[in-house]
Amino acid sequence: xxxxxxxxxxxxxxxxxxxxGDEDEPxxxxxxxxxxxxxxxxxxxxxxxxxxxxxxxxxxxxxxxxxxxxxxxxxxxxxxxLDELPPTEGAALEAWLEAGIYxxxxxxxxxxxxxxxHFGDVRTYINxxxxxxxxxxxxxxxxGSATVKELFGRGGQDxxxxxxxxxxxxxxxxxxxxxxxFEVYNGNTFGEGVGVGICVGCHGGGQDxxxxxxxxx
Ligand code: HEC
Numbered sequence: 001x002x003x004x005x006x007x008x009x010x011x012x013x014x015x016x017x018x019x020x021g022d023e024d025e026p027x028x029x030x031x032x033x034x035x036x037x038x039x040x041x042x043x044x045x046x047x048x049x050x051x052x053x054x055x056x057x058x059x060x061x062x063x064x065x066x067x068x069x070x071x072x073x074x075x076x077x078x079x080x081x082l083d084e085l086p087p088t089e090g091a092a093l094e095a096w097l098e099a100g101i102y103x104x105x106x107x108x109x110x111x112x113x114x115x116x117x118h119f120g121d122v123r124t125y126i127n128x129x130x131x132x133x134x135x136x137x138x139x140x141x142x143x144g145s146a147t148v149k150e151l152f153g154r155g156g157q158d159x160x161x162x163x164x165x166x167x168x169x170x171x172x173x174x175x176x177x178x179x180x181x182f183e184v185y186n187g188n189t190f191g192e193g194v195g196v197g198i199c200v201g202c203h204g205g206g207q208d209x210x211x212x213x214x215x216x217x
Contacts, residue, residue, distance in 0.1 A: 088180045090192050097163045102148040106131050108216045120154035124212045134214045141208045143171045176200030
């Protein structure tokens with residue numbers, strides 16, 4: 001209201017925008033909990049700071065992103081995770097899986113018994129890139145195609161005990177080298193890397209290494 005208070009807000013905000021402060025909530029004018037982040041908090045619109053608006057740890061995010069003057073912020077309308085790819089490093093990938101980000105993807109309607117060596121019951125998710133490629137019948141799925149399979153073990157469990165992951169890291173499949181492979185079950189990792197031999201050997205018969213019947217059931 002007073003010009004003095006306004007000045008304080010600007011000073012605080014500037015200080016935070018330049019990365020010199022751990023002060024909480026620079027905006028002050030409104031509770032920062034509104035996820036849409038409409039810039040009604042003040043004239044400066046807080047293009048960047050959004051204190052605490054990103055609960056799911058994005059491990060690759062650089063902490064000191066430069067102000068790129070994007071007052072609208074991230075598109076909040078669509079479900080989180082639709083465009084997010086699984087990280088290709090074990091620890092980050094497990095955290096990503098545990099956060100359930102892939103659950104925004106198209107999926108099989110039910111858990112069913114695996115016809116492969118995937119520890120019993122499974123449910124497969126595919127990202128929109130892979131779905132489009134499967135629909136189009138492409139011989140090689142594009143880079144950025146990804147699939148996650150939940151592993152439930154034997155005996156009708158409804159708890160996820162692990163995951164199998166495939167992510168296309170190159171447009172060229174190159175005998176499986178264009179795919180990143182990962183599997184963890186009950187805390188044990190059974191494959192992590194590009195072109196993992198045991199995975200490639202069995203998946204080679206699929207549509208560019210994808211084996212689950214499509215359209216998903
Ligand atoms: C002996 C064969 C075999 C081996 C070895 C194998 N898989 Fe599979 N995998 C399958 C079959 C069959 C499916 C289809 C779904 C099902 O029945 O489980 C599948 C499905 C998948 C899926 C879901 C996407 C798709 O292709 O359908 C992922 C992800 C996956 N496997 C990852 C892996 C990884 C990672 C490894 C290596 C650690 C691996 N698989 C090893 C047979 C195999």
